[in-house]
Amino acid sequence: MQNMIKTQGTKAYLKLAARFKLAIHLYLASALLLSLSAIAGAPLSGIHSGYSPSFSSPTILQLNDIALPAGSSFYLHDSGIISRSHYQLILQKTGRSALWFESQGLSSSGKYLYRLLDDLGWLQEKSWQNASDTYQRDILLTQGTYFLLQSTQVNNNSGNGHELPTSTLISAFNKQQEQELLYRMLPRQSQFWRLRGQLQEFRKLAALSWPTLDHSFTPELGQAHPEVRKLRFILxxxxxxxVKYQTPTRQDVFDSVAIEALKRFQLRHGLKADGKLGPNSHMALAIAPQQRVTQLQINLMRWLQLPRSFRGNEILVNIPSYQLRLLNNGRTQKTMRVIVGNKENPTPVITSAVNRLTVNPTWTPTPKIIKDDLLEEYQRDFRYLQRKDFQLVRGYWRNKEIRQIDSPDYDLLNLPDNFRLVQSAGRSNPLGRYRFNMPNGYAIFLHDTPAKWHFSKPYRALSHGCIRLEEPRFLANELLKQLPEQNKHKQTMQSALQEKHTQMLFLEEPVPVYITYHTAWIDEQGVINFNRDIYGWDNKANLIAQFKTIISNPVITLSLNNL
Structure with missing residues (x-):
């Protein structure tokens, strides 16, 4: 039986490796990082970063308009994506004097590309103005096309990136299919297109004279005040x-209509919908439309790193919204709350797949958790770890050797002879009754938790990096449906739960998992939502760092610590 389980695990592992082979090309594309360096956008790291916002700095919420030095985008792109020699080769092979321009200016494809790169925040107005002639601007647009080819899925749905952008461009222009190529580079996800639509709306709002609220103002029901007029204007x-409630007699009154409107605003921004103008609501209201434009551009860019369309069963976890969605061919089958990593232990943005379900899992704490959470308790009372069902374990499977922690003399951070600290399954185990294993380089997985009360909290960045699930049993049952003889496997799972022994169940086909960081999204009613930027990643520098994290992630990695 044990050999059969190992064989099934190997098969599932190999299928996972094959499925994500092409995705690794994306992660190794250093050119993508160089391209991201030219993304336009102001830092938004002060937005929604916690429950205790500080207004000590008058510029914390002001748009910091950082312009790239003149010509910098040419340097970045020439060195990282396309050289002038490649550009000249494309012109030579296509028999053109320019790729995106006609005698009267931009071609229809050129206009489409310009608008796309502008919406993504890739194309800065200053870079465009610094490109003083058609030749330089044509190169700039071609650099943008290279960026899209390197970062999006063009010819398939199972892997990102395109290995030969020069030949792809030459082929598209020779077939007069350059506009079709641009379309095929973009996600089919409705979220991407809806966000682009919202981007245009926020650009219109950015052109208005926008009021600034006094952050110390906290109105009471029925109060008339000039600050209320500003609040109602924003809402x-x-x-x-x-707008029908914006009558002359009500424009400066904090009435029940204004309170309900404020609740809707709070709900859309991941805040407690209490209708009270507290510090968090003030912070969200103080974010001007131009800052939201930048935020939307960053979130549009993130969609380029996901599959062009979702197929089959897939799991999508959005960190800032503390939400997991179980998808079937792109349609949401189930939504549940999750708990993600705290600021000191952020959950990484990764792509992987669930290949194994463990019922009644053991837990191997990381050295950091041992140091931060367990070491002090052990030094105070060495029996503490015994009471919590911790043991020293060496080896795996049938070759496992176990020792009890019966002495205060162990160096938990440097255990001898390949022993490791392991907590047995049970009530004290923080993984609860279910663990969903997914190969990655960070020992991150989905799991149950005995601390169910945390799911009622609006701020749920509370873990050491792993993702805790509100309804793990539902997900387990859904994943087992793909197995032949699913009833038999469900009985096996139920038996393990009753007898409280650890049981592994391997999936026939690994289920893709996309852990994302979207702080702007459209709900099922078509309404724009903004979430707290809990890790401060909504700025240009940190966006680049996120892609570096993805590149450094060895997707096909099996950590024995998670067995």
Missing amino acids: EKYQDLD
């Missing part, structure tokens, strides 16, 4: 307050 423009 009206964000479509949380119907």
Whole structure:
């Protein structure tokens, strides 16, 4: 039986490796990082970063308009994506004097590409103006096309990136299919297109004279005040307050209509919908439309790293919204709350797949958790770890050797003879009754938790990096449906739960998992939502760091610590 389990695990592992082979090309594309360096956008790291916002700095919420030095984008792109010699080769092979321009200016494909790169925040107005002639601007647009080819899925749905952008461009222009190529580079996800639509709306709002609220103002019901007029203006423009209630006699009154509008605003921004103008609501209201434009551009860019369309059963976890969605061919079958890593232990943005379900899992704490959470308790009372069902374990499977922690003299951070600290399954185990293993280089997985009360909290960045699930049993049952003789496997799972022994169940086909970081998204009612930027990743520098994290992630890695 043990050999059969190992064989099934090997098969599932090999299928996973094959499925994500092409995805690794994306992660190794250093050119993508160089391209991201030219993304336009102001830092938003002060936005929604916690429960205790500080207004000590008058510029914390002001747009910091950082312009790239003149010509910098040419240097970055020439060195990282396309050289002038490659550009000249494309012109020579296509018999053209320019790729994106006609005699009267930009071609229809050129206009489409310009708008796309502008919406993504890739194309800065200053870079465009510094490109003083058609030749330089044509190169700039071609550099943008190279970026899209390197970062999006063009010819398939199972892997990102395109290995030969020069030949792809030459082929597209020779077939007069350059506009079709541009379309095929973009996600089919409705979220991407809806966000682009919202981007245009926020650009219109950015052109308005936008009021600034006094952050110390906390109105009471029925109070009339000039600050209320500003508040109602903002809520009206964000479509949380119907314009028909903006009568001359009500424009400066904090009435029940204004309170309900404020609740809608709070709900859309991941805040407690209490209708009170507290510090967190002030912080969200103080974010001007131009900052939201930058935030939307960053979130549009993130969609380029996901499959062009979702197929079959897939799991999508969005870190800032603390939400997991179980998808079937792109349609949401189930939504549940999750708990993600705290600021000191952020959950990484990764692509992997669940290949194994463990019922009644053991837990091997990381050295950091041992140092931060367990070492002090052990030094105070060495029996503490015994009471919590910890043991010293060496080896795996049938070759496992176990020792009890019966002495205060162990160096938990440097255990001898390949022993490791392991907590047995049970009530004290923080993984609960279910663990969903997915190969990655960070020992991150989905799991149950005995601390169910945390799911009622609005702020759920509380873990050491792994993702805790509100309804793990539902997910387990859904994943087992793909197995032949699913009833038999469900009985096996139920037996393990009753008898409280550890049981592994391997999936026939690994289920893809996409852990994402979207702070802007459209809900099922078509309404724009913004989430707290809990890790401060909504700025240009940190966006680059996220892609470096993805590149450094050895997707096909089996950590024995998670067995």
